[in-house]
Amino acid sequence: xxxxxxxxxxxxxxxxxxxxxxxxxxxxxxxxxxxxxxxxxxxxxxxxxxxxxxxxxxxxxxxxxxxxxxxxxxxxxxxxxxxxxxxxxxxxxxxxxxxxxxxxxxxxxxx
Amino acid sequence: xxxxxxxxxxxxxxxxxxxxxxxxxxxxxxxxxxxxxxxxxxxxxxxxxxxxxxxxxxxxxxxxxxxxxxxxxxxxxxxxxxxxxxxxxxxxxxxxxxxxxxxxxxxxxxxxxxx
Numbered sequence: 001x002x003x004x005x006x007x008x009x010x011x012x013x014x015x016x017x018x019x020x021x022x023x024x025x026x027x028x029x030x031x032x033x034x035x036x037x038x039x040x041x042x043x044x045x046x047x048x049x050x051x052x053x054x055x056x057x058x059x060x061x062x063x064x065x066x067x068x069x070x071x072x073x074x075x076x077x078x079x080x081x082x083x084x085x086x087x088x089x090x091x092x093x094x095x096x097x098x099x100x101x102x103x104x105x106x107x108x109x110x111x
Numbered sequence: 112x113x114x115x116x117x118x119x120x121x122x123x124x125x126x127x128x129x130x131x132x133x134x135x136x137x138x139x140x141x142x143x144x145x146x147x148x149x150x151x152x153x154x155x156x157x158x159x160x161x162x163x164x165x166x167x168x169x170x171x172x173x174x175x176x177x178x179x180x181x182x183x184x185x186x187x188x189x190x191x192x193x194x195x196x197x198x199x200x201x202x203x204x205x206x207x208x209x210x211x212x213x214x215x216x217x218x219x220x221x222x223x224x225x226x
Binding site: 004031032034036042043044045046049088090092097098099100101102103104 | 113142144146151152153154155156159166167169199201203205213214215216217218219220
């Protein structure tokens with residue numbers, strides 16, 4: 001069973017702080033890694049993807065990948081109340097095209 | 112907005128009935144994947160369609176079936192509905208598998224309630 005693990009939270013951070021979301025995966029053959037944001041009652045929205053070890057930055061978001069340790073993280077700088085949502089980590093194995101999702105981490109940014 | 116559309120938005124069915132959900136992919140995308148998301152869980156992969164053929168399937172029984180049409184739109188059919196089928200059904204579109212671009216973009220989903 002290929003597993004993707006996330007802390008369910010809630011993770012509470014004050015406005016303006018850095019939110020750090022973590023994800024571990026079990027399949028060493030995993031090739032592609034994605035972060036989705038899901039507001040309550042809405043569908044997941046793709047916010048970041050990363051394929052190579054290291055950091056990838058896009059605006060206030062930074063995705064970090066460490067394949068040797070099998071973890072991927074998402075940093076949100078200058079967190080805003082509008083960032084309050086569930087963040088889903090998704091992993092694609094090397095053998096297929098399906099995305100394997102974690103259960104998500106609930107983030108609450110307090111004013 | 113991703114350009115992926117789904118219909119209907121909400122649906123209420125009775126146990127044992129059959130349901131068809133529809134999805135139109137984003138312009139330029141020819142691959143459609145379906146996911147089931149139960150409350151409080153991450154999406155679970157049902158299957159993927161590429162060039163009108165099933166291109167991978169998750170751990171779902173045969174009563175979950177699908178189609179893809181020449182215009183790349185897709186249908187998900189569920190027969191003999193069970194109470195546990197109540198969930199948000201998500202369609203995701205992407206470009207051709209194998210071209211190195213694996214990003215999947217979700218539609219708004221169909222909320223299915225089975226009573």
